[in-house]
Amino acid sequence: MLELNRITAGYDRRDPVVREVSLQVTAGEAVGLLGPSGCGKSTLAKVAALLHRPDAGTMTLDGTVIRGWRHRAPRELRTAVGVVFQQPRLSADPRLSLRELIAQPLRSTGRRRDVPARVAELAPLVGLSDELLERRPHAVSDGQLQRACLARALVLRPRLLICDEMTAMLDASTTAALVAVVERYRAESGAALLAVGHDRVLLERWCDRTVRWDERDTESI
Amino acid sequence: MAETALARPGRTTRRVRVVTSAVIVTVVALAVLVVPPLAQLDQQAVDLANKLDPPSLAHPFGTDDVGRDLLLRCVYGLRVSLLVGLVAALTATVIGTAIGALAGASGGWADRIVMRVVDALSSIPHLLLGIFIVAMFRPGVWPVIVSVALTHWISTARIVRSEVLSLRSRPFIDAAVSGGASRTRVIVRHLLPGVLPQAGLAAVLMVPHAMWHESALSFLGLGLPAHQASLGNLVQSARGSLLAGDWWPTLFPGLFLIVPTLALAGLAGAWRDRINPRRKSELML
Numbered sequence: 001m002l003e004l005n006r007i008t009a010g011y012d013r014r015d016p017v018v019r020e021v022s023l024q025v026t027a028g029e030a031v032g033l034l035g036p037s038g039c040g041k042s043t044l045a046k047v048a049a050l051l052h053r054p055d056a057g058t059m060t061l062d063g064t065v066i067r068g069w070r071h072r073a074p075r076e077l078r079t080a081v082g083v084v085f086q087q088p089r090l091s092a093d094p095r096l097s098l099r100e101l102i103a104q105p106l107r108s109t110g111r112r113r114d115v116p117a118r119v120a121e122l123a124p125l126v127g128l129s130d131e132l133l134e135r136r137p138h139a140v141s142d143g144q145l146q147r148a149c150l151a152r153a154l155v156l157r158p159r160l161l162i163c164d165e166m167t168a169m170l171d172a173s174t175t176a177a178l179v180a181v182v183e184r185y186r187a188e189s190g191a192a193l194l195a196v197g198h199d200r201v202l203l204e205r206w207c208d209r210t211v212r213w214d215e216r217d218t219e220s221i
Numbered sequence: 222m223a224e225t226a227l228a229r230p231g232r233t234t235r236r237v238r239v240v241t242s243a244v245i246v247t248v249v250a251l252a253v254l255v256v257p258p259l260a261q262l263d264q265q266a267v268d269l270a271n272k273l274d275p276p277s278l279a280h281p282f283g284t285d286d287v288g289r290d291l292l293l294r295c296v297y298g299l300r301v302s303l304l305v306g307l308v309a310a311l312t313a314t315v316i317g318t319a320i321g322a323l324a325g326a327s328g329g330w331a332d333r334i335v336m337r338v339v340d341a342l343s344s345i346p347h348l349l350l351g352i353f354i355v356a357m358f359r360p361g362v363w364p365v366i367v368s369v370a371l372t373h374w375i376s377t378a379r380i381v382r383s384e385v386l387s388l389r390s391r392p393f394i395d396a397a398v399s400g401g402a403s404r405t406r407v408i409v410r411h412l413l414p415g416v417l418p419q420a421g422l423a424a425v426l427m428v429p430h431a432m433w434h435e436s437a438l439s440f441l442g443l444g445l446p447a448h449q450a451s452l453g454n455l456v457q458s459a460r461g462s463l464l465a466g467d468w469w470p471t472l473f474p475g476l477f478l479i480v481p482t483l484a485l486a487g488l489a490g491a492w493r494d495r496i497n498p499r500r501k502s503e504l505m506l
Contacts, residue, residue: 051395071404079401091392095414105400152396 001027001192002048002160007057009047010040016055017043023194023211025160030186030193032203035213041196042086045164048194049083062159079109082158086165088145092137098148099123099133105156122151126181143174150178154185161186163195167202179206235491242487249481253300256293265289265448273467283469285455286462291470295477298450302478305362305451306432309369313431314424316370317377322416324378325385326408336382339375347372348437355438360446365438369431377423384416425489429482436478452478 002025010016017040025031035041046052047059053069060066061077068074085091092101102122103115123133126147137145146166153161161182167175179202186193197203203210268288276283282291324335342350351368358364388394389412397407432452438444439453447454452474459470 046395049395049399051399070398075401075403078399081399083396083399085392085396087392091396093393093397093411104397104402108397108400108402108406149396152400156400 001025001029001062002194003060004044004048005058005060007044007047007054007059009043009052009054009057013055018047018054020057023048025192025194028186028190028192029209030195030207032207032210033194033196033213034198034200034203034210035196036198039213041213042164045083045162045194045196048160049081049162050078051083075109079105079156080159082153082156082161084146084150084153084161084163084166086168088142088149088169089137091149092145094137097134097136098128098140098145101137101148102133102151102155105152109156118155119151122155125184126151127177142169143171146170146174146178150181154181157189158191159189160192160194163193163197165197166195167199168197175202238487239491242484242491245480245484246488249299249303249484252296253303256296257300273462273470275467276469282473283467285458285470291455291473294450294455295452295474298452298455298474299477299481301362301445301449301451302432302435302453303428303481305365305369305435306428309366309373309431309435310424310427312366312370313373313427314377314420317374317423318381318413318416318420320374321378321381322385322408322413325382326389326404326412328386328389332382335378339378343375347375348434351434351438352441352443355443360444362445362449365435365444368438369434373427373431373434377420377427380419380423381416384419385412388412388415422489422493425492426486429485432478432482 002023004021004023006020006022007018008016008020009018021040021044023031023033023044033041033044043052047054047069050061050066050069050073053072058065061080064077066073066077093104096104099119102119106112106115106118119133123130128144128147128151132140132144140148146169150166163182167178170178182193183206185191193207195203195207200210266289268284270288271280271284272286272288274280274284274288280290280292282295285291285294320335320339324332351372354368354371355364358367394407394411397411402410435444435451436453436456439451440457442457444453445451447458455474456471456478459467459474463471
């Protein structure tokens with residue numbers, strides 16, 4: 001499904017954040033990536049989500065070798081990966097209502113007609129009422145906003161879901177609710193999961209296997 | 222605290238300033254829009270018997286060197302100057318926003334080339350560049366608008382580019398890219414709406430500046446044709462009589478230029494403080 005091979009990536013070529021990291025996620029598998037803050041987990045997640053071009057290394061997604069990142073990646077590949085970011089505040093356009101937030105990927109891919117049906121289907125799943133859907137990000141809590149961000153990541157039915165510290169800003173009950181939504185979606189669609197975080201207990205319970213960042217060089221991941 | 226009080230006018234003073242500015246701008250807008258169609262008076266009517274009359278009841282602003290009513294000339298002049306200022310400022314803002322957004326959103330070498338061109342252009346004094354542009358055409362309204370617009374998009378382009386650069390790296394842009402949004406969609410739907418308030422403010426702040434440029438060009442004899450009443454032309458044609466001690470043909474058009482443009486700038490400044498409250502704390506330093 002996802003194969004990262006000796007990836008080197010960062011924001012300064014002379015001092016990369018991620019050095020020669022390899023990671024595999026097979027179809028339908030849930031992999032947890034554990035590591036301390038600032039070790040490069042998020043950068044690796046952005047590479048895997050086709051949002052950050054690595055300096056070196058190869059990546060394949062569903063058997064396709066990736067040749068371009070961000071807008072240089074074909075739209076079908078970009079939308080095959082759903083991403084939920086750590087900070088819902090920053091990952092939501094402040095001008096859009098939650099309904100529009102969830103609908104954006106459908107509109108971007110020319111499926112405007114599916115908007116009412118898909119939003120009506122996903123909103124109760126992630127626990128957002130009709131009233132909340134009309135509000136804008138500044139008028140909802142972090143937890144409510146993250147629910148909308150998860151719905152946005154699922155709206156195009158991705159084959160791989162990447163959750164970058166999805167629950168780091170949330171309380172235990174919201175965390176449980178969101179993890180349940182992800183698991184329900186995976187059970188029904190067979191999608192793979194790459195969950196990045198530093199909460200070992202959560203990731204070990206959630207994922208089929210976890211990988212520790214500091215072991216990644218010695219252990220063949 | 223004493224320094225702060227000195228540096229920042231109090232809330233009441235600011236409110237008085239905003240209200241005064243709003244009243245002046247409204248009156249001016251009404252005068253400019255309503256007077257010419259309603260008053261069936263010929264602003265070009267020459268009356269050589271009453272030339273250079275001082276202000277009186279019949280002619281509150283006096284008459285000019287060929288006996289035309291100065292109040293009427295000032296209203297018509299302000300109308301032309303405002304039109305030039307508005308159109309030029311809007312055009313400059315559109316050009317600047319487009320160039321700034323494209324440069325900021327594309328990044329890399331495209332951004333570098335555009336910004337070097339901007340640097341090169343801003344190293345030339347813009348009034349000089351404006352004179353060069355109007356000099357290529359016959360005198361008229363459009364050459365002046367083109368000249369002012371082409372020399373004033375640079376600061377807007379800089380502002381918009383830096384705003385776009387800071388928005389571009391936000392995760393919500395990543396989310397849009399991941400959701401399949403094209404480059405154009407990212408710019409139009411997510412980046413431009415974020416910079417429009419700044420660009421709109423830049424446009425309003427530019428209107429007075431553009432009016433001053435129109436007057437400067439006309440004063441130099443390069444702007445509007447001499448028969449057309451514009452504030453610059455009025456001041457220019459009054460130069461001769463000022464030496465003879467006739468002050469009104471210079472004073473009133475001058476006030477007509479200064480008071481409305483300051484009022485407009487005052488309103489724009491209040492708007493800037495609203496959308497950009499950070500400035501307040503910066504000012505207190």
